[in-house]
Amino acid sequence: METNEGAVLSLQNFRKQFGSGCEKCADLDERHLQRNYCPNCRTTYACADLSLDLYGGEILGVVGESGSGKSTLLRCLYFDEEASSGEAFLQGYKSGQVNIFTETGQQKRYIRNYHLGMVYQNPYMGLRMSFSSIGNIAEKLIAAGGRSVDAMTGRAASLLHKVDIPPYRFLETPATFSGGMQQRVQIAKALSNNPPILLLDEITTGLDLSVQAKVLDLIKGIQRELRISMLVVSHDLAVIRMLAERTIVMLDGKIVEQGLTDQVLEDPQHPYTQKLVQSLL
Amino acid sequence: MNKYNFAFFDEQSKREIRRALLKAVAIPGYQVPFASREMPIARGWGTGGLQVMLAIVGKKDVIKVIDQGSDDSVNAVSIRKFIKQMTGVLETAETSEASIVQSRHRVPEVPLTGEQILILQVPIPEPLRETEQSELRAKRLHAEKEYSGVWLSLFEQIMKYGCTATGADHPTMVHERYVMSPSPIPRYDNRKLNDCAALILFGAGREKKIYALPPYTKVESLAFVDRPFVSESMHGKICRLCGAEGVFLDESVQAAGAGPFYECNDTGYCRQRQSSKSRLDRGEKSGD
Numbered sequence: 093m094e095t096n097e098g099a100v101l102s103l104q105n106f107r108k109q110f111g112s113g114c115e116k117c118a119d120l121d122e123r124h125l126q127r128n129y130c131p132n133c134r135t136t137y138a139c140a141d142l143s144l145d146l147y148g149g150e151i152l153g154v155v156g157e158s159g160s161g162k163s164t165l166l167r168c169l170y171f172d173e174e175a176s177s178g179e180a181f182l183q184g185y186k187s188g189q190v191n192i193f194t195e196t197g198q199q200k201r202y203i204r205n206y207h208l209g210m211v212y213q214n215p216y217m218g219l220r221m222s223f224s225s226i227g228n229i230a231e232k233l234i235a236a237g238g239r240s241v242d243a244m245t246g247r248a249a250s251l252l253h254k255v256d257i258p259p260y261r262f263l264e265t266p267a268t269f270s271g272g273m274q275q276r277v278q279i280a281k282a283l284s285n286n287p288p289i290l291l292l293d294e295i296t297t298g299l300d301l302s303v304q305a306k307v308l309d310l311i312k313g314i315q316r317e318l319r320i321s322m323l324v325v326s327h328d329l330a331v332i333r334m335l336a337e338r339t340i341v342m343l344d345g346k347i348v349e350q351g352l353t354d355q356v357l358e359d360p361q362h363p364y365t366q367k368l369v370q371s372l373l
Numbered sequence: 374m375n376k377y378n379f380a381f382f383d384e385q386s387k388r389e390i391r392r393a394l395l396k397a398v399a400i401p402g403y404q405v406p407f408a409s410r411e412m413p414i415a416r417g418w419g420t421g422g423l424q425v426m427l428a429i430v431g432k433k434d435v436i437k438v439i440d441q442g443s444d445d446s447v448n449a450v451s452i453r454k455f456i457k458q459m460t461g462v463l464e465t466a467e468t469s470e471a472s473i474v475q476s477r478h479r480v481p482e483v484p485l486t487g488e489q490i491l492i493l494q495v496p497i498p499e500p501l502r503e504t505e506q507s508e509l510r511a512k513r514l515h516a517e518k519e520y521s522g523v524w525l526s527l528f529e530q531i532m533k534y535g536c537t538a539t540g541a542d543h544p545t546m547v548h549e550r551y552v553m554s555p556s557p558i559p560r561y562d563n564r565k566l567n568d569c570a571a572l573i574l575f576g577a578g579r580e581k582k583i584y585a586l587p588p589y590t591k592v593e594s595l596a597f598v599d600r601p602f603v604s605e606s607m608h609g610k611i612c613r614l615c616g617a618e619g620v621f622l623d624e625s626v627q628a629a630g631a632g633p634f635y636e637c638n639d640t641g642y643c644r645q646r647q648s649s650k651s652r653l654d655r656g657e658k659s660g661d
């Protein structure tokens with residue numbers, strides 16, 4: 093298999109399970125599963141054979157309740173966790189001909205440093221809280237081979253400027269920053285190597301509404317300016333509605349509905365989506 | 374008269390440490406785990422270096438033990454006394470006379486030869502420690518030659534202090550493969566590791582690691598392209614005891630009014646220069 097035409101990321105039958113599985117649940121037979129869980133062997137199927145395409149320059153929303161497998165999806169794509177099975181192809185990596193899940197550790201690090209940027213829900217996951225903000229951004233530049241201090245501080249400063257961190261705080265540690273600022277530093281870090289794909293996991297959850305709006309505006313601005321493709325994960329339909337052109341609805345590790353965001357919101361087909369939309373109204 | 378085996382350890386224990394040493398020599402800069410033993414001195418006081426010493430010392434060896442350049446510090450004296458008690462070997466303060474030098478935090482000023490072995494005591498062998506606390510993950514990073522963490526530490530020092538502030542223990546790239554902590558020697562000593570004629574062994578007792586530089590190994594101090602590696606400046610400073618210039622000097626402050634004065638940090642080197650100078654002053658020929 094390879095990437096579908098126009099897709100910068102193509103995911104096929106991606107599975108992530110916690111546990112070894114048993115003969116009853118291995119084929120994901122719903123009769124033996126309680127939602128995403130097999131009571132027989134205590135295996136959780138966090139992502140149960142997902143397929144999706146992310147197209148150039150688009151924001152694809154992934155929505156679903158807590159535990160539906162959204163973070164696991166991003167963590168596996170960013171190689172924080174190892175996929176159990178399935179394939180993923182990147183248009184920009186080896187012409188989309190190679191399953192990145194089965195590449196070597198070194199290759200995965202390369203993909204992470206050159207092709208992907210990640211913003212975690214919890215800034216403690218994505219930042220070194222005791223290092224300077226500029227150092228946090230340099231980390232990604234160094235990982236991609238940067239060895240010039242001046243070039244890296246220049247790039248880091250311009251990114252921090254872009255996300256509205258005042259210059260006098262560049263050398264301070266993110267530990268002293270507000271939650272909104274920490275998220276903006278994470279975004280600057282994720283952008284540092286001009287990745288074609290950005291992965292965003294609940295980046296406004298836990299922020300005040302006014303701060304949320306500022307971060308969302310920033311994301312929209314970046315997408316318009318840089319045409320980066322983004323996979324935006326949220327349990328919050330309002331966030332999805334504001335950012336995503338297309339949306340995937342997840343439940344128990346599976347995709348239950350997908351389409352243009354407007355369509356999904358106006359005319360939800362799956363009972364679960366209908367419930368979600370109703371709760372938003 | 375000695376109720377212990379030669380060199381304190383039983384032969385089996387020595388063999389085990391030697392096996393780790395052989396592996397370390399075969400993979401320059403790679404940290405080899407070893408079963409660090411309980412010693413009659415506290416861990417953190419050079420037990421790693423001492424264990425390496427005891428594993429390799431032979432009856433004909435002449436040993437020198439220094440602590441931060443000094444042969445006379447309590448620590449150096451007690452380690453030396455212990456080795457002598459357990460082996461009966463000769464000791465010396467002159468680097469050129471020693472076949473094995475055990476040192477904490479310095480490489481002697483007198484260039485080492487191919488006949489000699491230098492043992493350095495190591496408190497923290499892992500150069501990735503600051504950015505990766507998990508030993509398992511650090512090991513994987515070494516395997517993949519992924520040293521961003523070390524570079525990040527250096528970068529962060531430049532952000533904080535305007536320069537790489539490694540007073541000592543500035544990380545090195547060994548044989549273009551492994552990043553190695555050179556032990557807390559001053560940056561001034563880093564270049565002595567490069568292409569050194571002697572075998573250099575590193576022992577970390579508390580952390581249970583041994584690593585090595587075989588003779589003539591390439592050792593480069595890490596530096597960004599626009600921030601070259603610089604060692605401590607000894608420019609314009611002279612040892613007030615032996616007149617040496619361009620060696621690693623300790624600075625002391627005198628009574629109010631007078632400026633600071635300098636003395637060789639390597640006391641054995643300094644004393645040797647003083648005695649050959651006084652011989653010259655007395656009109657004797659040097660080198661007799």
Ligand SMILES: Nc1ncnc2c1ncn2[C@@H]1O[C@H](COP(=O)(O)OP(=O)(O)O)[C@@H](O)[C@H]1O
Nearest residue numbers: 110128136138157158159160161162163164165
């Ligand atoms: N490390 C883990 N070990 C076991 N189960 C896990 C682990 N991580 C996640 N899970 C399970 O996988 C499912 C999906 O989790 P997650 O991806 O965090 O969901 P979401 O981000 O949508 O809230 C949940 O049932 C969760 O309990």
Ligand SMILES: [Mg+2]
Nearest residue numbers: 162163164294
């Ligand atoms: Mg989540």
Ligand SMILES: [Zn+2]
Nearest residue numbers: 114117130133
């Ligand atoms: Zn099962």
